[in-house]
Amino acid sequence: MLRDHCGVVGVAAESQVSNTIFNALRMLQHRGQESAGMAVHAHDTLIHKDMGLVHQVFNPTILEYLRGTVGIGHVRYSTTGGSSLENAQPIFVDTAEGQLALVHNGDLVNAQQLRDHYKTKGWAFTTTGDSEIIIRLLARYLADTHDMIRSIRTVMKEIKGSYSMVIMYNGKVYGVRDPYGIKPLVLGKIVDGHMVSSESVALDLLDGEVIRDVMPGEIVEVGAEIFKSSPGGAALSPAHCMFEWVYFARADSVLDTKLAYEVRRRIGKALARAAPVDADFVVPVPDSGRAHAIGYSYASGVPYAEGLMKNRYVDRTFIMPSQLSREMSIKLKLNPIRPVIEDKSIVLVDDSIVRGTTMRQIVQLLFKFGAKEVHIRVGSPPIIAPCYFGVDIKHRKYFIANGRSVEEIREILGATSLRYITVDELVEAIELPYDHLCLGCVTGEYPLPIPGEKTRFQARLDSFRQE
Ligand code: SF4
Known part of the structure; x- marks a missing residue:
């Protein structure tokens, strides 16, 4: 399973914002489950953060303590910096110019x-995360x-990479998106104020509405009544992470004007057109392959069926391989529904395959439960290169598609x-146009220079130069 880094939110309103941020963070929980945090500004900056899910970190007493009309919030899954409270966000510094808090x-x-x-x-430095570097630089230039x-x-100008961040400074909130717009950030109106959020679903819950995406390289100052836009630097060709639509974002989120659910359905339809199968059922790998499978079924006319039941109460960290057979550990997470599988030809649809270990186990399980044929259809191209922008696909040696043909992968x-x-x-x-997407992990060509890797629009690897 792929994991993204974090979800961020920032709110400025006429009334107290802690409940608003709490609810927004609950809608962004899929972006990070290790820690959650919030900072609000009244006369002073008040912060609470801890390890755990949003509803475990906050309670009514804490939300009552966090009284302020502007605030920022964060959910985190660590890909760099390690999983510990010291790296939880918001990160805060008290400077001669005022108080600064940041989520990233x-x-x-x-x-x-x-x-x-x-x-x-x-x-x-007191943490191992990137965010401390950013806030320390900000404090320095503010002085x-x-x-x-x-x-x-x-x-x-100094930092390179992916960042959608929200900064709170002396009672003001600023949303900032990197010049490539790799990570999402949306600006919206809520009842008595404005919000920036990683995804539009946070606005849906609050009866808010999307105003627009924060543009790549844009700085937006978010106020209760108005918002102000400022350019952050030279406009570059956008490079939105394609995996947001394929997997990370909630299906009901609209990212850079495209609804993730619709993109996933279109992917399924394209797979059905390109690789049809005379099958009995289209079966998703739950939950990540569901919308793609619906699209495949719609375009092919092959009935959609839930053939694998997901156990929502199993945390992968509590599955000890030494205590369970491989088959038991996969069945603990996904158990086949026999009448959908037995003597049937199945089109099995998932969003992506990274190592292939789980997919291999699922295929074995389906055959064990009597499947006649298992045809895999995958909603992303083969992952052949690492992500340097906050997704935990880091080492080529672990990718099943690294150096293998599709036929070799099928065999494995x-x-x-x-x-x-x-x-x-x-x-x-x-x-969206090809040139507006990051496709680094599936093409090996990245939107910005990475030592030893090919850069988008670059003809040859040896012409690499560090900016
Ligand atoms: S390398 Fe892949 S996962 Fe990383 S930002 Fe680009 S498209 Fe997304």
């Missing part, structure tokens, strides 16, 4: 260089400029047939 979704690709550089200048927008701009998985969506079909399903 993404990964900086030059974090280590910045950290090493500033250590030689005498800086000491020089006394101007938040100018300071953010200067920081944006034990499936009757295997078809991935192609890059072109995926781009068509998202309905």
Whole structure:
């Protein structure tokens, strides 16, 4: 299963915002389950953060304590910096210019260089995350400029990578999106104020409405009554992470004007057109393959059926391989529904395959339960390269598609047939131009320079240069 980094939210309103942020974070819980946190500003900045799910971290007493009309919130899954309370967000510093708090979704690709550089200048860091680097730089430039927008701009010139972040400074909230718009960030209106959020679903819950996406490279100052936009730097060709539509975002979220559910259905339809099967049922791998499978069924006319029952109460961290057989551990998570499987030819649909271990086990299980044929259809192209922007696909050696043909992968998985969506079909399903997407992990070409990797629009690897 792929994991994303974080979800962020920022609110400015006429009334207290802690309940609003709490509810928004609950809607963003799928983006991170390790820690949650909130900072609000009244006369002072008040913060609460802890390890756990949103409803475990906050309770009515804490929300009552967090009284303020502006605030920011965060849910976290760590891909860099480790899983510990010290890396939970918001991160906060008290400076001569005022109080600064920050939440961040993404990964900086030059974090280590910045950290090493500033250590030689005498800086000491108390966390291992990227966000501390950003807030320390902001504090430094604020001391020089006394101007938040100018300071953010200067920081944006120095940091490279993916970042959708929300900053709270002396009672003001700023939403900032990196110049490529890799991670999502949407601006919306709520009843008595404005909100920025990783996904539009947070606005749906609050009866709010989307105003628009924060543009790549844009800084938005969010006020209760108005919002102000400022350019953060040179406009670059956008590179929205394609996996937001394929898997990460909730299906009911609209990202950069495209509803994730519809994109997933279009992917399924494209797979049905490109790789039809005379099968009895289209079966999703729950929950991630569901919308893709519905699209496949719709376009092919093959009936959709739930053939695998997901156990929602099993946390993968509590499954000890030494205590369970492989088959038991997969059945604990996904148990076949026999009448849908036995003597049937199945089209099995999932969003992606990273290592292939789980998919192989599912295929074995389906055959054990009497499936005649198992045809795998996959909603993303083969993952062949790492993500440097905050998704936990880091090492080529673990990818089943690394250096293997589709036929070799099919053989390892034990499936009757295997078809991935192609890059072109995926781009068509998202309905954005190829040049507006990050496809780094499926093409090996990244939107910004990564040492040793090919950059988008770059003809040859040896022409690499660090910006
Ligand atoms: S490399 Fe892949 S997972 Fe990472 S941002 Fe790009 S498309 Fe998304």
